[in-house]
Each structure stands twice: as structure tokens, then as C-alpha cells.
Amino acid sequence: MQTAPALNIEVVLDFICPWSYIFLKKLDNVIEQTKNIEKRINYLPYLLEPDLPATGVDRNHFLQKKFGSKENLRKILPPLKSESEAYGIQFDFSKITNIPNTLDCHRVVQWLADTPYQKQCIEIIFQNYFSHGIDISNTNQLISLVKKLDINTLEIERWLQSPKDIERVKSIDANLKSLGIAATPFIIINNQYTLSGEESIETISAAIKFAKSTMAES
Numbered sequence: 473m474q475t476a477p478a479l480n481i482e483v484v485l486d487f488i489c490p491w492s493y494i495f496l497k498k499l500d501n502v503i504e505q506t507k508n509i510e511k512r513i514n515y516l517p518y519l520l521e522p523d524l525p526a527t528g529v530d531r532n533h534f535l536q537k538k539f540g541s542k543e544n545l546r547k548i549l550p551p552l553k554s555e556s557e558a559y560g561i562q563f564d565f566s567k568i569t570n571i572p573n574t575l576d577c578h579r580v581v582q583w584l585a586d587t588p589y590q591k592q593c594i595e596i597i598f599q600n601y602f603s604h605g606i607d608i609s610n611t612n613q614l615i616s617l618v619k620k621l622d623i624n625t626l627e628i629e630r631w632l633q634s635p636k637d638i639e640r641v642k643s644i645d646a647n648l649k650s651l652g653i654a655a656t657p658f659i660i661i662n663n664q665y666t667l668s669g670e671e672s673i674e675t676i677s678a679a680i681k682f683a684k685s686t687m688a689e690s
Contacts, residue, residue, distance in 0.1 A: 478512040479684050484648055484658035485594075485669075486520045487574040487608060490552055490563060493598040495657035495669035496591075497559035498676075505677040509684045514585060515594060517578030518656050519645045521571065528572040528609040535571075567605025576632055577608050578641045580618060583631055589621045596620050662687070 483499065485492035503511070539545045556563050577597055584590040596617050600606040607613050611632055618625050631637070648658075657669030659676065661683045667676055 476510070477687065478510040479680065479687065480662050481511050481513045481680070482516050482660040482663075483513065484516045484518050484653060484656055484660065486518045486656045487577045487597055487601060488520055488571060489656045490556070490602060491669060492657040493561060493602055494552075494555050494559055496595060496598065497561060498669070498673055501673045502676045502680065505673065506680045506684075509680060511680070513591075515581055515590060516648060516660075517574075517582065517641045517644050518648055518653070518658075519574060519578070519642070520656065521573070522575075522642075522645065524571065524573040524609075526573050526575075526609065528570040528607065531568050531571050561602070563602050564605065565602075567603075568601070569605060570607050570609065572601070572607060572609030574608065575638065575641060576611060576614055579632060579637050580614065580628060582637060582641060583628055589623060593618060593621060 483495070485495065499513075503513075535545055552563070581590060581594055581597075584593050597608055597614075600617055601608050606617065608617070615625055615629055615632070618628060651666075653666075655668075659667050659669060661667070661679060664686075665679055665683055667679055671679075
């Protein structure tokens with residue numbers, strides 16, 4: 473008997489986006505609601521701020537330039553706080569002093585593709601950036617986080633010191649933007665159906681079930 477193919481799910485995120493972190497937790501609920509559907513999940517790199525210097529920029533300066541005033545920034549905090557608390561996430565923005573360039577974070581995540589460590593690595597990076605203010609654009613700090621996975625990081629360190637995968641990550645980012653994806657988080661199902669990560673657990677779960685049903689019919 474031929475085994476049915478797994479549903480392909482691609483999650484588009486960036487590490488400076490708090491909503492991407494929240495979506496990662498939301499995805500756990502989606503996976504539980506669709507546990508009878510075999511899925512292959514991949515995480516795609518998206519660079520919200522691709523022109524940041526490699527070491528990032530001062531957070532206060534960045535926010536002032538992006539939002540214009542503290543009042544504008546305060547408007548987005550209540551829904552962010554409500555959603556994060558619902559998923560047990562503790563944001564501590566007071567500890568964040570740097571808006572990082574996330575290219576190397578994405579390179580590490582892509583290096584760990586098709587391993588059981590990829591999602592765990594993403595969670596570690598998000599948690600340490602948003603809850604502890606770790607500068608994830610700093611290579612040494614990033615490697616220290618990867619070491620929490622209890623894997624040999626020597627090859628990853630050599631990888632980051634080389635130009636390997638830089639153009640590939642940038643190419644994936646450019647392709648996603650060419651498809652009209654202008655924000656994170658985002659989810660692509662079987663290269664056919666796209667949804668914003670703002671959608672509810674029920675809506676995303678329903679989309680996955682529908683995508684699976686169309687596979688069965690084809």
C-alpha cells in the first residue's frame with residue numbers, strides 16, 4: 473500500500489518580529505489540532521530589516537525612526553501583551569538594547585533544516601532575544617545559544633565564518649517578497665495556500681485540513 477505524501481508547510485518568520493515568536497507557539501496548537509495529518513514543516517528566512525549593519529543598531533534610535541513617537545509604539549503593545557501572555561511568553565523589551573541583523577540566525581536555522589533541532593533552535597533564539605535581551609547579531613552570543621541544543625557547534629562556527637549560504641538565505645527572502653509577502657509571520661501550505669500568522673488557530677487548522685483533502689482528491 474502506497475503511503476500518502478506528507479503535507480508541506482512552510483513557516484515564514486524573522487527573529488526581530490515578536491509576532492513571529494507568538495506564532496511559533498500558536499503553531500504548536502495547530503499541529504495538535506491536525507495531528508492526524510502527516511506534515512513536513514520547514515522554516516523560511518525573512519529579513520524584515522535587510523539593510524541593518526551586521527552588528528545591528530541601537531534599539532531606541534531604530535524605534536524612534538520607525539514609529540516616530542513613544543505614543544505610536546504604545547498602541548501596538550496591548551494586543552502584543554495579551555497574545556503573548558496567552559501563550560506563556562514573557563517579553564522584556566527593557567532588556568533589548570540592540571535591533572539585530574538576523575541574517576546569521578537564519579543561516580543557522582537553515583543549517584539545521586531536516587534535523588530535530590531546527591524548531592528548538594528557533595525557540596531558543598526567540599526566547600533569549602525577547603526575554604533576556606541577548607544580542608543575536610553577535611556571533612559568539614549566537615553560538616552560545618546554539619550550544620544549548622547539546623550538539624557539536626564547531627561545524628556551525630566554521631559555517632558562520634564563511635560566506636556559505638548567505639546568498640541562498642537572501643535569495644529565499646527575495647523570492648518571498650516577490651510573492652507579495654510583506655510581513656511576518658506567514659504560512660504557506662503545499663505551495664498553494666497562504667495565510668497570515670494573524671489568523672486564528674481554527675482558521676489555520678481548517679486550511680491545513682482542506683489542503684490535505686485536495687491532495688486526497690488529486
